[in-house]
Amino acid sequence: MSQHNGPALGLDVGTSRIVVAKPPAEEHGGDFRYESQLNAFVEIPFSKITIGVLERERVPYTLQADQIIVHGNESEKFAGLLNAETRRPMTHGVLDAKEPDGLRMIREILACMLGPASEDRRKVCFTVPAAPLGAADSLTYHEATLRQILSGLGYEPSSINEGLAVVYGELESSNYTGIGVSCGGGLCNVCLSYLSVPVLSFSIPKAGDYIDLNAAQVTGERANRIRLSKEDSFHFNGFFADKVHQVISVYYDDMIRSLVAALKEAFARTSNLPKFNRPVPMVLSGGTALPPGFRDRFEKLLWEQDFPISVSDIRVAQNPLHSTAKGALVCALSDL
Amino acid sequence: MASPFLSITAPEPKRAEPRSRVERRAVEIDDPVERLRYLRRAMKAPEARKRRRGSATLALLILPLLVGLTPARIQSIESIPTVLHAEAPPPPVWDEDIANVWRVEANKSAEVYSNGLRIELAYATANRPRSRFPIYPTDGSAPKQFGAAPVGIVYHTTESHLAPFEEEATRRLKQLGQNLLSSLREAHSYHYLVDRFGRVFRVVEESQAAYHAGFSVWADSAGVYLNLNDSFLGVAFEGQTGAIDEVTPAQITSAKMLTDMLRSRYQIAAGNCVTHAQVSVNPENMRIAAHTDWAGRFPFAELGLPNNYDVPVPSVYVFGFGYDPAFLKAAGMSWKGLDLAEEQIRTDAGAAGARTNSTRYRASLQRRYRTIVPKNDIGEIKKSSQGDTE
Numbered sequence: 004m005s006q007h008n009g010p011a012l013g014l015d016v017g018t019s020r021i022v023v024a025k026p027p028a029e030e031h032g033g034d035f036r037y038e039s040q041l042n043a044f045v046e047i048p049f050s051k052i053t054i055g056v057l058e059r060e061r062v063p064y065t066l067q068a069d070q071i072i073v074h075g076n077e078s079e080k081f082a083g084l085l086n087a088e089t090r091r092p093m094t095h096g097v098l099d100a101k102e103p104d105g106l107r108m109i110r111e112i113l114a115c116m117l118g119p120a121s122e123d124r125r126k127v128c129f130t131v132p133a134a135p136l137g138a139a140d141s142l143t144y145h146e147a148t149l150r151q152i153l154s155g156l157g158y159e160p161s162s163i164n165e166g167l168a169v170v171y172g173e174l175e176s177s178n179y180t181g182i183g184v185s186c187g188g189g190l191c192n193v194c195l196s197y198l199s200v201p202v203l204s205f206s207i208p209k210a211g212d213y214i215d216l217n218a219a220q221v222t223g224e225r226a227n228r229i230r231l232s233k234e235d236s237f238h239f240n241g242f243f244a245d246k247v248h249q250v251i252s253v254y255y256d257d258m259i260r261s262l263v264a265a266l267k268e269a270f271a272r273t274s275n276l277p278k279f280n281r282p283v284p285m286v287l288s289g290g291t292a293l294p295p296g297f298r299d300r301f302e303k304l305l306w307e308q309d310f311p312i313s314v315s316d317i318r319v320a321q322n323p324l325h326s327t328a329k330g331a332l333v334c335a336l337s338d339l
Numbered sequence: 340m341a342s343p344f345l346s347i348t349a350p351e352p353k354r355a356e357p358r359s360r361v362e363r364r365a366v367e368i369d370d371p372v373e374r375l376r377y378l379r380r381a382m383k384a385p386e387a388r389k390r391r392r393g394s395a396t397l398a399l400l401i402l403p404l405l406v407g408l409t410p411a412r413i414q415s416i417e418s419i420p421t422v423l424h425a426e427a428p429p430p431p432v433w434d435e436d437i438a439n440v441w442r443v444e445a446n447k448s449a450e451v452y453s454n455g456l457r458i459e460l461a462y463a464t465a466n467r468p469r470s471r472f473p474i475y476p477t478d479g480s481a482p483k484q485f486g487a488a489p490v491g492i493v494y495h496t497t498e499s500h501l502a503p504f505e506e507e508a509t510r511r512l513k514q515l516g517q518n519l520l521s522s523l524r525e526a527h528s529y530h531y532l533v534d535r536f537g538r539v540f541r542v543v544e545e546s547q548a549a550y551h552a553g554f555s556v557w558a559d560s561a562g563v564y565l566n567l568n569d570s571f572l573g574v575a576f577e578g579q580t581g582a583i584d585e586v587t588p589a590q591i592t593s594a595k596m597l598t599d600m601l602r603s604r605y606q607i608a609a610g611n612c613v614t615h616a617q618v619s620v621n622p623e624n625m626r627i628a629a630h631t632d633w634a635g636r637f638p639f640a641e642l643g644l645p646n647n648y649d650v651p652v653p654s655v656y657v658f659g660f661g662y663d664p665a666f667l668k669a670a671g672m673s674w675k676g677l678d679l680a681e682e683q684i685r686t687d688a689g690a691a692g693a694r695t696n697s698t699r700y701r702a703s704l705q706r707r708y709r710t711i712v713p714k715n716d717i718g719e720i721k722k723s724s725q726g727d728t729e
Contacts, residue, residue: 178362333375
């Protein structure tokens with residue numbers, strides 16, 4: 004990897020997690036570096052002892068009236084201790100207008116992760132979802148607000164479609180031609196790119212949260228716990244250790260079927276797709292694509308369809324949690 | 340009605356044609372950021388591209404320096420009277436359906452590809468970065484375009500010492516292969532060597548030029564390429580012309596996989612996969628086949644390629660190179676492509692005017708070559724490219 008002139012950051016602002024990608028630390032090469040925080044927070048009652056413990060353990064928090072707000076990765080731990088759900092600044096891929104503390108919290112999380120910008124206004128490229136059904140207005144608000152926050156922190160922000168970021172992060176070998184799919188918490192984002200140019204992008208509002216919430220309802224568990232179970236031990240092998248896994252598999256299947264149907268419909272109905280001279284690769288990314296067997300299940304369901312584009316191979320991103328941020332960073336660096 | 344969750348974010352790209360220059364150039368860029376930067380610029384709106392064309396004039400002044408020609412020489416090339424072909428030369432064989440081959444795994448010692456190809460890296464070395472190369476129009480005018488990514492493959496034999504291909508001679512075969520690789524590595528001779536066991540070794544990195552082609556000429560529908568070290572990749576079979584077991588079956592199997600991979604990576608036309616004998620020229624006596632490796636019996640079909648011996652020989656019909664029929668016969672050459680190239684010269688000479696016979700016409704073509712590669716510079720070029728292998 005060459006040394007890239009000047010500093011830049013890639014930022015994947017997801018419903019579930021925020022990931023920042025940074026250029027290599029060494030002056031001459033090395034790998035991109037990543038830092039990830041849950042995009043969540045939890046309120047705990049104020050006490051000086053608690054403050055002391057948080058300080059000692061270097062847990063990021065903010066104070067609000069008689070509450071301590073713990074955000075980022077530690078929020079999950081505290082939510083578990085208090086048997087409470089975490090709160091989240093975003094829902095379905097965009098800022099949650101119904102969460103009164105959402106804006107403040109996402110600013111706090113971003114400030115903790117990015118730190119203050121240097122004087123020369125470091126570039127940061129952040130991801131935005133493609134428009135889901137009937138939500139174009141909230142997307143505009145979401146993007147503008149993130150720009151405002153990042154500018155306020157002293158950065159020079161630019162945005163990139165989330166699916167395109169997956170393409171930029173993973174499909175270098177095909178000259179950034181192919182289909183990037185990001186299966187996140189709130190949305191599944193899809194982008195078809197031709198030689199780095201986004202041709203078609205869309206999202207569907209069924210993703211990880213859809214599985215968690217529905218499985219939680221059926222099993223009576225908290226959604227948080229379902230998510231942990233899904234990420235830690237779930238796999239698509241047809242045998243389930245417990246009822247939670249069995250329920251998760253039902254909703255996973257439903258999500259994948261919806262995604263495949265949406266892919267088929269979107270590509271079939273688009274008349275001005277470029278004529279590819281060879282099959283294009285497809286890469287699956289995001290936390291929801293992590294369980295072993297996800298790719299195989301997705302591939303099986305896709306092949307059952309008469310898919311309108313010839314796909315050469317379907318693979319999971321090298322690091323599904325980081326590939327979107329990586330693509331955003333590659334985009335930011337290429338803008339320098 | 341469009342899908343409700345569908346949003347078209349950009350118009351259809353206009354450049355969907357296969358193996359575009361943009362794709363070829365992009366493939367050559369290793370750094371992902373640089374590659375993306377290049378593609379995003381190249382794929383920008385046509386207006387932006389038009390604006391950039393202004394800089395092409397500057398490139399025309401700078402690039403000749405990179406390929407070893409001074410601006411004064413470029414001037415002289417422009418002054419060559421245009422000699423148009425009466426009919427366009429027969430098009431090269433283009434295979435539109437190049438199989439996709441991709442890298443599956445790579446570590447310090449080897450690379451593995453999706454078609455089973457394994458490339459050993461123990462002897463891989465750098466040379467000098469591949470220069471941008473001029474692509475001359477077939478009418479003899481100054482180059483209007485330049486290339487950067489490989490557009491073809493030249494196949495060689497190493498003409499090195501061989502042991503019988505027998506189990507008892509394994510140790511000797513291996514030793515000979517290792518010695519050969521060491522010497523090729525030192526001389527930066529080829530990009531790849533396929534040894535007697537069919538093992539594929541990278542010798543010179545693909546992004547670098549290898550000294551394999553020497554004085555050479557080939558052409559395709561884009562134009563004419565001279566001295567192919569920068570524009571073509573060199574693939575050598577460990578073997579000897581005319582030996583009983585010229586190449587082993589394992590070598591052919593591996594060479595096919597290697598060819599498929601290189602064609603996929605650089606979108607190389609089948610018609611540009613040619614042998615050293617087909618491209619090699621001697622500018623001192625203006626004859627073709629200065630080197631005779633793979634002058635015949637090259638296993639085009641086994642490598643999934645058309646019989647390119649049937650393609651008209653560009654050095655003959657573009658630059659008037661001649662040949663000694665007796666020598667060619669002795670070398671085992673009997674190409675339909677030579678006959679076609681001769682026929683092309685006769686047709687072009689006729690079209691050039693009633694007073695022009697084939698001999699005079701051929702002389703004018705040779706002058707064209709001399710203008711591009713002056714006789715005085717031949718020694719200098721030889722020295723700078725360290726000649727060629729075999």
